[in-house]
Amino acid sequence: MGRWTPNARGRLEAAALELYEQHGYDQATVTQIAERAGLTERTFFRHFTDKREVLFGGAQLLQDHLVQRVADAPASAAPWEAVTTALGGAGEVFPADRESSRQRQRVIAAHPGLQERELIKLATLSEALSGALQRRGVPARTAQLTADTAIAVFKAAFTRWLEMPERPDFAALIQEAVEEQRTVVAG
Amino acid sequence: MGRWTPNARGRLEAAALELYEQHGYDQATVTQIAERAGLTERTFFRHFTDKREVLFGGAQLLQDHLVQRVADAPASAAPWEAVTTALGGAGEVFPADRESSRQRQRVIAAHPGLQERELIKLATLSEALSGALQRRGVPARTAQLTADTAIAVFKAAFTRWLEMPERPDFAALIQEAVEEQRTVVAG
DNA sequence: CGCCGCATGTCAGCGACTGACATCAGACGC
DNA sequence: GCGTCTGATGTCAGTCGCTGACATGCGGCG
Numbered sequence: 001m002g003r004w005t006p007n008a009r010g011r012l013e014a015a016a017l018e019l020y021e022q023h024g025y026d027q028a029t030v031t032q033i034a035e036r037a038g039l040t041e042r043t044f045f046r047h048f049t050d051k052r053e054v055l056f057g058g059a060q061l062l063q064d065h066l067v068q069r070v071a072d073a074p075a076s077a078a079p080w081e082a083v084t085t086a087l088g089g090a091g092e093v094f095p096a097d098r099e100s101s102r103q104r105q106r107v108i109a110a111h112p113g114l115q116e117r118e119l120i121k122l123a124t125l126s127e128a129l130s131g132a133l134q135r136r137g138v139p140a141r142t143a144q145l146t147a148d149t150a151i152a153v154f155k156a157a158f159t160r161w162l163e164m165p166e167r168p169d170f171a172a173l174i175q176e177a178v179e180e181q182r183t184v185v186a187g
Numbered sequence: 188m189g190r191w192t193p194n195a196r197g198r199l200e201a202a203a204l205e206l207y208e209q210h211g212y213d214q215a216t217v218t219q220i221a222e223r224a225g226l227t228e229r230t231f232f233r234h235f236t237d238k239r240e241v242l243f244g245g246a247q248l249l250q251d252h253l254v255q256r257v258a259d260a261p262a263s264a265a266p267w268e269a270v271t272t273a274l275g276g277a278g279e280v281f282p283a284d285r286e287s288s289r290q291r292q293r294v295i296a297a298h299p300g301l302q303e304r305e306l307i308k309l310a311t312l313s314e315a316l317s318g319a320l321q322r323r324g325v326p327a328r329t330a331q332l333t334a335d336t337a338i339a340v341f342k343a344a345f346t347r348w349l350e351m352p353e354r355p356d357f358a359a360l361i362q363e364a365v366e367e368q369r370t371v372v373a374g
Numbered sequence: 375c376g377c378c379g380c381a382t383g384t385c386a387g388c389g390a391c392t393g394a395c396a397t398c399a400g401a402c403g404c
Numbered sequence: 405g406c407g408t409c410t411g412a413t414g415t416c417a418g419t420c421g422c423t424g425a426c427a428t429g430c431g432g433c434g
Contacts, residue, residue, distance in 0.1 A: 003430040004381065029420065043382055045422065080371055115310070116303035123306055141343065145364070146371050148339035156332050177332070182372055184267055184333050185365075190399040191412065216389065230413055232391065 009047045009057075011037040016054040021103060025111040052117045055104060058093070059121040063128050065093045070132035079138045083129060083150045084178050087157070091170030094161075102162055126151045153177045196234045196244075198224035203241040208290060212238075212298040239304045242291060245280070246308040250315050252280045257319035266325045270316060270337045271365050274344070278357030281348075289349055313338045340364045 005011075015036035019028035030051055034044045048054045069086035077085070095101055108114040126147040133143035157173040192198075202223035206215035217238055221231045235241045256273035264272070282288055295301040313334040320330035344360040 002381085008381080030422085031420085040383060041422090042384080046382080049422095051421070080373075112307065116307045119306035119310055120299065120303045123302070142367065142371065145339060145343050145368055148342060149336060149368060149372060152332060152335035152339060155335060156328065178372075180329065181332055181336060184329065185336060185369055185372060189412085195412080217391085218389085227414060228390090229392090229415080233412080236391095238390070 005038065008037065008039060008043065012039065012044055012047055013054055013057060017100075017103065017107065020055070020107045025107065025114060052114055055107065055114065056117060056121055058095075059125070062090060062093050063125050066090060066125065067128050067132045070129060071135065073136075075136075079133050079136065079143070079146050080150075082136065083133065083146060084153065084174060086129075087150060087154050088171030088174045090154070090174075091161075094170070098162060098167060105162060122151055122155070149181075153181055156180075192225065195224065195226060195230065199226065199231055199234055200241055200244060204287075204290065204294065207242070207294045212294065212301060239301055242294065242301065243304060243308055245282075246312070249277060249280050250312050253277060253312065254315050254319045257316060258322065260323075262323075266320050266323065266330070266333050267337075269323065270320065270333060271340065271361060273316075274337060274341050275358035275361045277341070277361075278348075281357070285349060285354060292349060309338055309342070336368075340368055343367075 012033060016028070016033045019033055019036065030044050031041045033054075034041045037044075044054075066086050069089055070082050073082035073085060108118055126144070129147040129150060130140070130143040133146060134140055138146065153174060154177075156177040157170065160173050160177075161168055161170055199220060203215070203220045206220055206223065217231050218228045220241070221228045224231075231241075253273045253276075256276055257269050260269035260272060295305055313331070316334040316337060317327070317330040320333060321327055325333065340361060341364075343364040344357065347360050347364075348355055348357055
């Protein structure tokens with residue numbers, strides 16, 4: 001047992017999500033978030049670099065997971081196959097309840113600054129996938145284009161994953177989006 | 188002749204670009220930028236919503252131009268053809284000297300916050316292209332996937348446009364990237 | 375037993391951004 | 405010509421995000 005009540009970071013995340021949703025991102029001050037978590041503003045900034053970052057803790061997990069899967073793909077797999085197969089397994093790291101994901105998306109959708117942060121997380125993910133592909137021998141420019149194109153697929157699939165009534169199989173949604181995109185660019 | 192020296196907005200843009208490059212984005216204060224332009228901090232924030240936006244005035248022009256070209260494409264053109272043809276004409280709205288574009292890219296590359304802003308400009312552009320496609324009868328989901336995929340192509344082509352020694356024909360770079368992407372997703 | 379590490383608290387300060395109100399050259403109606 | 409109105413700018417005060425420097429005190433470790 002530590003000196004302080006445990007999981008300060010998790011309490012800050014929960015407090016922030018609640019306040020952002022109830023009063024809006026702009027109205028919620030960092031001081032309020034910290035107080036609700038039983039901490040001080042200064043401690044908030046020791047756990048998160050800024051007021052936005054508290055919503056994006058999961059991005060790093062997703063990225064590590066995907067990079068690992070690309071690295072682990074059989075040597076025979078083509079770049080596009082390696083990446084899309086990895087994306088198909090992303091459902092494993094999504095939260096058990098889609099509702100918390102939807103809540104988070106609602107907060108983000110309501111604030112441009114949070115959309116900016118989400119976009120750079122996707123861009124960082126794209127860079128990471130590109131790096132994983134390059135380690136498989138794919139040339140840099142091709143790797144980046146492949147990764148960017150894959151992100152377009154991921155976005156489409158994730159949007160559907162949130163929208164569908166019953167929790168869907170993420171791999172199937174990825175497969176659908178891949179096929180739709182192939183149709184599009186063949187056009 | 189107005190009461191004030193003209194083109195306040197342009198002077199603020201120039202002053203900001205210089206200071207961001209010379210001293211770094213973080214070190215340059217808005218007060219400094221405004222003073223260099225012969226104005227006050229308050230006036231800066233009347234022309235630009237925040238310290239970042241001063242670097243992104245051209246994005247709206249590009250967007251309007253591309254949306255117009257998608258709308259003007261012949262009815263017979265498939266969505267992908269309409270969008271990529273429009274992208275090919277984007278070279279018309281780039282600055283005459285690539286050096287100022289490179290300077291701007293260097294500043295952006297040096298600061299994550301500016302990268303965020305650039306990404307949301309691209310996302311906004313993607314939304315606008317998606318809207319233009321939907322006005323041509325393309326279903327919403329397909330339109331967005333088409334636009335996102337097109338943005339991946341645009342990024343690749345623009346990067347090359349900045350890098351090449353002689354000013355290249357942007358339409359040709361778009362065409363190259365389209366073909367490379369088709370190869371990629373063909374697996 | 376005493377020292378140390380580390381998560382947290384306290385405090386002071388900077389700079390981004392905003393709202394309210396003042397100013398004043400030029401445009402415009404008469 | 406003359407008063408009025410408009411719109412870009414200035415002035416001022418205030419909030420809040422974020423940071424650096426230093427203090428504090430429990431738990432562990434020698």
